[in-house]
Structure formats: C-alpha cells, structure tokens
Amino acid sequence: MKELISTVKEVKLIADNVYSLTVTLPEPVGKVRGGQFLNISTGDSSRLLKRPLGIVKAEGCFVTVCFQVKGEGTKALAEARTGDKLSVLLPLGNGFILPESAKNIVVIGGGVGIFPLVPVICGNGDKNFYTYIGFRNKGCACLLDEFEKSAKLTIVTDDGSMGERDNAVNAYLKDRENVKADLIIACGPPVMLRALKTQLKEKGIDTPCLVSLEERMGCGIGACLVCVCDKSDGTKARVCKDGPVFNIDEVEL
Numbered sequence: 001m002k003e004l005i006s007t008v009k010e011v012k013l014i015a016d017n018v019y020s021l022t023v024t025l026p027e028p029v030g031k032v033r034g035g036q037f038l039n040i041s042t043g044d045s046s047r048l049l050k051r052p053l054g055i056v057k058a059e060g061c062f063v064t065v066c067f068q069v070k071g072e073g074t075k076a077l078a079e080a081r082t083g084d085k086l087s088v089l090l091p092l093g094n095g096f097i098l099p100e101s102a103k104n105i106v107v108i109g110g111g112v113g114i115f116p117l118v119p120v121i122c123g124n125g126d127k128n129f130y131t132y133i134g135f136r137n138k139g140c141a142c143l144l145d146e147f148e149k150s151a152k153l154t155i156v157t158d159d160g161s162m163g164e165r166d167n168a169v170n171a172y173l174k175d176r177e178n179v180k181a182d183l184i185i186a187c188g189p190p191v192m193l194r195a196l197k198t199q200l201k202e203k204g205i206d207t208p209c210l211v212s213l214e215e216r217m218g219c220g221i222g223a224c225l226v227c228v229c230d231k232s233d234g235t236k237a238r239v240c241k242d243g244p245v246f247n248i249d250e251v252e253l
C-alpha cells in the first residue's frame with residue numbers, strides 16, 4: 001500500500017449521476033484484485049477524509065474508479081478537472097481471492113456494487129462467469145461491455161426498463177438450476193447482501209459465497225476502527241483491513 005499524488009486524466013459521465021475517474025500515478029500500481037479499493041482525496045483541504053472507491057481498472061500508471069455522486073466528496077470528484085492533483089492511498093483491502101478449483105463462478109452485483117466486480121471478470125480469463133447485475137433503471141446501467149465478457153450475463157432493473165423487472169439475487173435464484181456454481185461472489189447494497197444470505201440459507205444452497213461489504217470509513221488502513229463490523233462468532237472485523245471481502249457466513253449482515 002502506498003500514498004501517491006495522482007493527476008486527474010479524465011472524468012466522464014457514464015450513467016445517471018455516475019462518473020468514471022481515471023488518474024495517472026507517478027509509478028505503476030502493480031497487480032490489483034477485484035474488491036480492492038483506493039482512498040482518494042477530494043481536492044479540498046476542508047474535507048480531510050479520503051473517500052473509499054473500488055478499483056475498476058489498474059493498468060501501468062493508470063487507475064480508474066467509478067462512483068455515484070452521493071454527498072460533498074463525490075460531487076467534488078465529479079467536478080475534478082484534467083491535471084488536478086489528488087492524493088490516493090492504494091491498493092487497500094483484501095479483494096476477491098478465487099480458489100484455483102473454482103471454475104464456474106456466479107457474480108451478483110447491485111448498483112454501484114458492480115464496480116469492484118469488473119476486475120474479477122476482466123482479470124480471470126480461465127474462469128466461467130455467470131453474471132447477474134441489477135440497476136434501478138436503464139439510465140443507471142453502465143460498464144456493460146466489461147460484463148459482456150461473462151459466459152452469461154443477465155441484467156435486471158427495479159422498474160423493468162432494461163431486462164426483467166427484478167433484482168440481481170432473484171435473477172440468479174431463478175436461473176440457478178442452469179448454473180452449477182463452484183463459488184458465488186457478490187457486491188451491492190446491504191439489503192441485497194442480506195437477501196442473498198437469507199435466500200442461500202432458506203434454499204439450502206451451500207455453494208461458498210464471498211461478499212464485499214461497504215461501511216463508512218475513516219483511515220482505510222485499519223487504524224481508526226470507524227469501519228468495524230460484527231462477525232458471526234461474536235468478534236469484530238475492520239472492513240478496510242480485514243475485508244472488504246468476507247465469507248458470507250463469517251459476517252453479520
């Protein structure tokens with residue numbers, strides 16, 4: 001993990017209220033796993049805390065993140081200009097580690113939770129990915145070219161404006177007889193991950209499942225304990241350092 005001063009290369013609107021931001025680093029970032037994230041300053045010294053964003057692409061000295069504008073920090077990032085300097089801390093967290101034995105992998109993503117899944121699909125050509133992604137509506141859909149690399153891609157929306165009117169967890173469950181998964185990986189809002197955990201239990205699906213959690217963060221490096229979550233065994237974990245990827249049975253959702 002390194003703290004570097006990056007230079008904004010490009011900020012692009014890619015969907016309703018969603019932007020991609022590519023920065024140039026002074027040195028190559030090295031290998032990054034899907035689920036790993038960076039902490040990025042928002043270009044205003046009055047906002048001291050950096051914002052955590054999943055790394056979508058890391059190639060040489062270029063790193064791309066995608067984000068939805070939520071509050072002041074992400075609004076400032078959306079307004080960044082080419083040449084602006086932003087401090088970044090990266091790569092952070094553990095990311096999705098795919099066992100050698102897992103060949104057929106179900107990928108479930110909801111909303112901005114799809115972003116950390118992109119490097120998993122794009123960086124593991126030896127696996128077959130069966131992907132189910134859900135958006136609020138057609139206008140929120142993005143990065144579909146990246147997900148097209150899946151062996152099978154199912155897109156659903158809350159309002160049915162693209163694909164069926166459904167959510168990503170249901171879309172997988174409806175299709176599960178057709179997919180013999182060795183592993184499930186998921187990232188999305190807490191309500192989606194909770195539904196996934198409940199449904200896997202209720203339906204007796206014992207396929208190993210990894211989920212990437214999103215918690216409010218401070219330092220991003222395990223020091224401040226802002227991001228602590230409850231583990232199923234009664235202990236606590238730091239989402240930034242021990243995660244953000246956990247076995248679904250390991251954490252309380």
Ligand SMILES: Cc1cc2nc3c(=O)[nH]c(=O)nc-3n(C[C@H](O)[C@H](O)[C@H](O)COP(=O)(O)OP(=O)(O)OC[C@H]3O[C@@H](n4cnc5c(N)ncnc54)[C@H](O)[C@@H]3O)c2cc1C
Pocket residue numbers: 037049050051052053054055065066067068069070071072073074075112115116213214215216217218244
């Ligand atoms: C590991 C991880 C990866 C993430 N990846 C992405 C991504 O790829 N794309 C994306 O759009 N969003 C992602 N998020 C959520 C994103 O970090 C928040 O939406 C963002 O920090 C909001 O900042 P803000 O200043 O606009 O909002 P504000 O509400 O003004 O933020 C105030 C403070 O709360 C923190 N905060 C607010 N919401 C969240 C949140 N959901 N998670 C963590 N901290 C939060 C901010 O970092 C900031 O310190 C990720 C979060 C985590 C923890």
Ligand code: FES
Pocket residue numbers: 216217218219220221222223224225226227228238239240241
């Ligand atoms: S954000 Fe500080 S310990 Fe996780």
